[in-house]
Amino acid sequence: MEITLAGTIIQLLPQKALFLPEHSLLVLGDLHLGKAMHFRKAGIFMPAASAADDYTMLHRLFQTYQPRQVFFLGDLFHSLHNSEWQQFGQLLDQYPGISFTLIRGNHDILKDSEYRQIGLQVVEGALRLGDLIFAHEPMTEIPEGAINIAGHIHPGCVLRGLGRQSLTLPCFYLSGQTFLLPAFGRLTGLHVLSRDRATSVFAVLPERVVAV
Amino acid sequence: MxxxxxxxxxxxxxxxxxxxxxxxxxxxxxxxxxxxxxxxxxxxxxxxxxxxxxxxxxxxxxxxxxxxxxxxxxxxxxxxxxxxxxxxxxxxxxxxxxxxxxxxxxxxxxxxxxxxxxxxxxxxxxxxxxxxxxxxxxxxxxxxxxxxxxxxxxxxxxxxxxxxxxxxxxxxxxxxxxxxxxxxxxxxxxxxxxxxxxxxxxxxxxxxxxARIAKKTLIETILPDTLDKFPWAGHLGLKLAGKILPIIDQSNSTLLFTNTRSQAEIWYQHLLQLQPDLAGQIALHHGSLGEEIRQWVEEALHRGVLKAVVCTSSLDLGVDFRPVDTVIQVGSPKGVARFLQRAGRSGHHPGATSRIYFLPTHSLEILEGAALRYAAKEGKIESRIPYIRSFDVLIQFLVTLAVSDGFKAEPVYELIRQTYCYRSVTRAEFDACILMIIQGGRMLEAYDEFHKVVLEDGLYKVTDKRIALRHRLSIGAIVNDVMMQVKMLGGKYIGSVEESFISRLKPGDHFWFAGRNLELVMVKHLQAIVRSSNKKKGIVPSWMGGRLPLSSYLTEALRHKLQEARMGKREREIDFLQPLFAEQEKRSYMPAENELLLEKIQTKEGCHLFVYPFEGKFVHEGMAAIIAYRLGKIRPFSFSIAMNDYGFELLSDQDIPLDAALVQDLFNTTELSADITASINTTEMARKKFRDIAGIAGLVFQGYPGRQVKTRHLQANSGLFFKVFEDYDADNLLLRQAYEEVFDFQLEIVRMRAAFTRISTHRIVIREPGTLTPFAFPIFAEVFREKFSNESLEDRMNKIKAQLEKL
Missing domain, CATH: 3.40.50.300 (P-loop containing nucleotide triphosphate hydrolases)
Structure with missing residues (x-):
């Protein structure tokens, strides 16, 4: 699925990521890596292997799209440092050709040195690329003509059909000048957003993204 | 001596x-x-x-x-x-x-x-x-x-x-x-x-x-003035409130039991509105109220200064209130034993007669009054099914021992095998529990940092103080949602309400709690600070309560009474309901004891199939899932499923093919076990059971009201846990336990088998009434619905899209 925002072509990927071919840029929001280990450290038996899918998916995306740069739209790592950070660092090491940037979110509370150590640039607040402004939380004031691409919300949508059927799916969500990404991480929840005429919703199915 | x-x-x-x-x-x-x-x-x-x-x-x-x-x-x-x-x-x-x-x-x-x-x-x-x-x-x-x-x-x-x-x-x-x-x-x-x-x-x-002390119980159903031929759950109850005022008036002291805490709040308000001079003479008692309030009510009951107390199961047990001479049960008590126990709250003097009024909340429920009387007379008292092999409680227990003095595996294994619950637990299963608390399950990778219980010199113990504290805070087998303390501005504690309710309110909003209208002032940590208000409007918190099904004895009695109604036998409740039964017969059919009625009705929502086994809500839930699964084998279907104690509904966007031979086959007992297993995987049942299991075993830590322990970052919804376990640790004991509990307590497997066997001997009656019938209406109006689908996500999505585009 492809859309154009602020004159830029944006591909909406079913892997819950954005690809901007003009900038060779891959954008991912709310990975919440390290969450399984965070729970395990506290004695809660979250199966450790549950994190593995996220890493597999990252590899697949990097290899398929071969981006020059990757933006993480905040909440990359779930709170305190744990051993999964090293695992993530090793993954980044395998892609020396990609520049990785983190736009800091509320869960990103590691030390600056820990980000540096794995070669991740950290940006506070927002990062502007032409008329696209990347931020973790949706901005309250957006300059005219610009589009704010944000995460944080974990948007989901409910589709209703005949026979009281309903489907709840993660989605990309465009409302006015704000464009929200679904959460990438597997261990995350959904926040169902309502729809109206002014919003465009793109639901994420296993194999494709569809406008609804 | x-x-x-x-x-x-x-x-x-x-x-x-x-x-x-x-x-x-x-x-x-x-x-x-x-x-x-x-x-x-x-x-x-x-x-x-x-x-x-x-x-x-x-x-x-x-x-x-x-x-x-x-x-x-x-x-x-x-x-x-x-x-x-x-x-x-x-x-x-x-x-x-x-x-x-x-x-x-x-x-x-x-x-x-x-x-x-x-x-x-x-x-x-x-x-x-x-x-x-x-x-x-x-x-x-x-x-x-x-x-x-x-x-x-x-x-x-x-x-x-x-x-x-x-x-x-x-x-x-x-x-x-x-x-x-x-x-x-x-x-x-x-x-x-x-x-x-x-x-x-x-x-x-x-x-x-x-003890063999026989007690006489008088059961009287409170009937409305006019009969509503289309029963709608909950719509009758409050309308009958006027009829109980004279009962309260003529009694020394009355206990009015409701099935949920919110109902108790609503009834308390309603009685005061109807008769304002009851203020000060009636009180409210339920499990979410603060200790001080409950104590006051109990003492006032003892002293005989209260005309009535609106209460829930919080007053079911033990406590002996001599002044109480009348009991009113609002809504179905769901079981004979519970009803008689509540009846027994009155007439405590030796030789005294217990008097209980049954107040139905919709018209079909009126028949339960007759059924209760019949079951009580026949002495049909329900059994309590014990929990066995509850690994969640075992894991909690092992950590408890590890928190105090530490334990050795061998003697503890011997010890638990002495209990009824764990007598069949194998050493391998016990070891799997141990493995879970020391390394978080079977997966162990080099970088793993799992930490809970450690093994030192053959002794399993907890060394981390925070883990010990968290464990002590979560000991118990009752799983609640995160609760918020409700406190007055001055600091007085009134009770606790689910956080999910408070989070829907803004400061300045009003709600009813503890029989008072309260204004939310602010939310601080896990406390909702409120002040009293004179407003007459406000919402009532709904607590997550168990929605119990009718017991097997009560459903049996109910089917018996239906048969009697069909035969024209006279009884006060049956006489009153005759017009409803006549309407059912006119629009569709009034089934006999050895018949199963199915109704197929088309509306703009789609095709509704109503089935009336009269077997209680849980059995219907399982039966509906199995019938949905068996229909899905013919071709892919998506169903929305609703049920009550009398029957269930399958609603589909496409036509459901139906004839007597097919229905015979849908209810066959030959491949029941395999179909049960296959069908529960497609519903939410196991996921719901897992929620409690996760809480008890310590997977989900919820914090405790009023304690300012930061736990947000350790909270994850149990649905997420369930999915992760299904995908990565499918053999996990706790996950298996969730399925077993579904079998024993949700599907009531023994009861369901008996129901299938019973139905397999029945004559199938299919009707296609043009409109909803008196039997169908209350099921149709049920808000809580289950889902079943064996269509692909892609297909369902395309159908919904196509329907949206047509609009």
């Missing part, structure tokens, strides 16, 4: 019942046992004097000190009652026997005092006993313990709190092999089994004493 008992009874001017003397004799002989006796006939003293007699005979002459007796009750309200009753004896007879209270409300200072200088007896709850087992050196506290009494055992037995009791008893028996255990239980269908579960491996040498 007990000398002090006979003396004390004479002093009181009472005469002991034969069962009391039997108990004293059995206790004097050093037996353990189970006493089957109703409330309000002196069951406490039947056991208590045996305990005292032993103390005077053996303990008073030795230097042995410390706890002599533990009295475990399921309810805090009941604990206080026991404390009062037993202390009275010590005071009257000037005995050196002190009784203390130990519940979740006991202050830390008092707990410390009890540890330093223990009273002779502690009245406590299963959770509090486990908290004591989580303290270092617990064995010392219990080393001279001679008796454990489990009050209202029938109530505990049907829940995982009963498993907590079994485990605690196993530990205490291990400390003192000569421990004497006594249970007290109301009449249930499986009283013999109740004894076996309580006493574990040694049950055969024990006594079973029955």
């Amino acid at each position: 007990s000398k002090i008992a006979e003396d004390w009874f004479e002093f009181k001017g009472w005469k002991p019942y034969p069962f009391q003397r039997q108990c004293w004799k059995a206790l004097a002989a050093g037996s353990s046992g189970l006493l089957n006796a109703p409330t309000g006939c002196g069951k406490t003293y039947a056991i208590w004097f045996g305990v005292l007699e032993h103390f005077l005979r053996h303990r008073a002459t030795t230097k042995k000190k410390g706890l002599h007796c533990l009295w475990i009750t399921p309810l805090r309200a009941l604990s206080k009652e026991i404390l009062l009753a037993t202390t009275r004896v010590s005071d009257d007879l000037d005995l050196p026997y002190e009784i203390g209270l130990r519940t979740g409300d006991t202050a830390a200072a008092e707990r410390a005092r009890q540890k330093r200088k223990p009273p002779e007896a502690l009245v406590t709850t299963p959770e509090s006993v486990h908290l004591m087992l989580a303290q270092k050196g617990y064995a010392d506290q219990f080393k001279n313990l001679e008796f454990v009494v489990i009050d209202e055992w029938h109530e505990l037995m049907g829940s995982k709190r009963g498993v907590l009791v079994e485990l605690a008893l196993a530990v205490l028996k291990h400390i003192n092999p000569a421990l004497k255990i006594w249970g007290i239980s109301a009449t249930i269908g499986n009283i013999e089994e109740a004894r076996e579960i309580l006493l574990g491996a040694q049950w055969q040498q024990s006594a079973l004493i029955r």
Whole structure:
């Protein structure tokens, strides 16, 4: 699925990521890596292997799209440092050709040195690329003509059909000048957003993204 | 024979019942046992004097000190009652026997005092006993313990709190092999089994004493002035409120039972609106209210100064309120035993008649009044199904032992095998539990940092203080949503409400709680600060309550009454409902006892299939899933499923093909087991069970009201856990337990099989009425729905899209 925002072509990927071919840029929001280990450290038996899918998916995306740069739209790592950070660092090491940037979110509370150590640039607040402004939380004031691409919300949508059927799916969500990404991480929840005429919703199915 | 008992009874001017003397004799002989006796006939003293007699005979002459007796009750309200009753004896007879209270409300200072200088007896709850087992050196506290009494055992037995009791008893028996255990239980269908579960491996040498006190119960259904031929759950109840005012007026003191806490709040408000001069004469009592409020209500009931109390199951048990002479049950009691127990809350005097009014909340429910009377007369009292192999409780227990003194695997395995619950647990399963608490399950990778219990020199223990604290805070087998304390601006604690309710409110919003209109001032940590208001509007919190199904005896009685209605038999309730049955017959069909009615109705929503087995909500839920699954084998279907106690509905966007032969086949019993397994995987049932299991086993930590422990970052929704376990650790014991609980308690598998077998002999009647029928309407109006689908996500999506585009 492809859309154009602020004159830029944006591909909406079913892997819950954005690809901007003009900038060779891959954008991912709310990975919440390290969450399984965070729970395990506290004695809660979250199966450790549950994190593995996220890493597999990252590899697949990097290899398929071969981006020059990757933006993480905040909440990359779930709170305190744990051993999964090293695992993530090793993954980044395998892609020396990609520049990785983190736009800091509320869960990103590691030390600056820990980000540096794995070669991740950290940006506070927002990062502007032409008329696209990347931020973790949706901005309250957006300059005219610009589009704010944000995460944080974990948007989901409910589709209703005949026979009281309903489907709840993660989605990309465009409302006015704000464009929200679904959460990438597997261990995350959904926040169902309502729809109206002014919003465009793109639901994420296993194999494709569809406008609804 | 007990000398002090006979003396004390004479002093009181009472005469002991034969069962009391039997108990004293059995206790004097050093037996353990189970006493089957109703409330309000002196069951406490039947056991208590045996305990005292032993103390005077053996303990008073030795230097042995410390706890002599533990009295475990399921309810805090009941604990206080026991404390009062037993202390009275010590005071009257000037005995050196002190009784203390130990519940979740006991202050830390008092707990410390009890540890330093223990009273002779502690009245406590299963959770509090486990908290004591989580303290270092617990064995010392219990080393001279001679008796454990489990009050209202029938109530505990049907829940995982009963498993907590079994485990605690196993530990205490291990400390003192000569421990004497006594249970007290109301009449249930499986009283013999109740004894076996309580006493574990040694049950055969024990006594079973029955009080055999017959009590007369009068049951009267409150009928509306006009009959609503289209019953809608909940719509009738409040309309009948005017009819109970004279009943309350003519009674000395009335208990009005509702099935949920929100209903209690609503009824309390409504009665005051109808008759404002009841203010100050009626009160509200339910489990979410603060201790102080509940205590006040209970004391006022005792003193006989209240005309009525609107209450929930919080007043079901034990406590003996003599002034109460009338009971009103609002809505279906769902079971014969519960109904009779509530009826028994009135007429406590020996030989008195219990009087209970049944107030139906929709018109079909009126028939339950007749069914209850029939079932009560036939003596059909339900059994309580015990939990077995509850690995969640076992894991919690193992961590409890690890938090206090640490444990060794071998002796603990031997110990749990003595219990009824865990007698079939294999060493491999036990080891899997151990593995879970030391390395978080079977997966162990080099970088893993799992930390909970550690193994040092063969001893499993918890070394991290925060883990120990978190564990102590989550001991118990009742899983709640995160609760918020409701406090007045001045700091007075009123009660607790689910956080999810408070989070929907903004400061300045009004809601009804504890019978008052409250304005939310602010939310601070896990506290909702409120002030009183005179507003007449506000919303009522809905607490997540168990939605119980009609019991098998009650559904059987109901089917019997339907048959009688069809045969034209006269009875007050049946006569009143005749126009409804006539309407059902006119629009569709009135099924006989040996017929199964199916109705197919097309509306703009799609194709509705209504089926009426009259087997109770849970059986219908499972049956609907199986029928949906079997229909789905013909071609892919998506269904929305609704059910009530009388039947269920499958709603599809496409036509459901139907003829008698196909229906015969849909209800066949040959591949039932395989189809049950296949169909529950497609519904939410196991996921819902897993929620409680995850809470008990410590996967989900919820924090506790008022404690400012930051836990947000450790909270994840149990649905997420369920999915992760399904995908990555499908053999996990806890996950398997969720499925087993679905079989035993949700699907009520034994009952469902019997229902399928029954239906397989029935004549199938299919009707296609043009509109909804009286039977169909209440199911159609059910808001809570299950889903079933074996269509692909892609197909469902495309269909919904196509439908949207047509609009």
